[in-house]
Amino acid sequence: MEKLSPIQLLQSSSLPMLVQEEMEKMILQGDIVVGGRLNEADLAQHFGISRGPIREAFRGLEESGLVRQEKNRGAFVREISVTEADEIYDVRDALEELIGRKLAANITPAQLAELQQQVEQIEQVGVSQDVTRYHLLNLQFHDTLVSFTGNRKLIAVYRKLTKELLLFRRRGLAAGGGMLVSSDEHRAIYEAIAARDTDAAGNMLRRHSELSRARMHRAVENQTAAATTA
DSSP: OOOOOHHHHHSOOOOOHHHHHHHHHHTTTOOOOOOEEHHHHHHHHTTTHHHHHHHHHHHHHHHTTSEEEEEEEEEEEEOOOOOHHHHHHHHHHHHHHHHHHHHHHHHHHHHHHHHHHHHHHHHHHHTOOOHHHHHHHHHHHHHHHHHHHHHHHHHHHHHHHHHHHHHHHHHEEEEHHHHHHHHHHHHHHHHHHHHHHHHHHHHHHHHHHHHHHHHHHHHHHHHHHHHHOO
């Protein structure tokens, strides 16, 4: 497929939405510091546009749970507490089980082939210990799973929760060999779905979410311990 030019992209989508998508990527990749203030003027200069679309993008990012806006202070990359992360994981655990069951019952051969390819990529990058690349593939895999359900409400809710958790998930992967362990879990999830075992697929995805939460807690505890001994 031929790549669209910047002008074609602008014609096919609104400028604020494009800016929002680019800023989401920057947050996801760690290019924008969590808790940091978002400077309208700097971002307008970075994108080569006026401040209006930047402000609209801020509102969209606030609705997605990535940004908070404070009166007379500006917009900031949102930080969530461990308590809030746990509340999100409670919901995510249940959604993951639902996703696994639906896919095991309805997955198509073409969808299975795509999942297999993604799992193989995850395994390759896991060995390389490239946290940034692994994190992106991890997010892609889970987004592919939920998108294959075809349930628009489930997709919307799941994606919002994922965005709110993304920085905690990145932290958990980077701690104590989390990538290699997580990679094995992805393979097991794929195999359960491929076997069309609804119980196993649902349980595997729920367990994967629970282990992801545990990795996040260990990473936070390690950082807290390191800070107190520094």
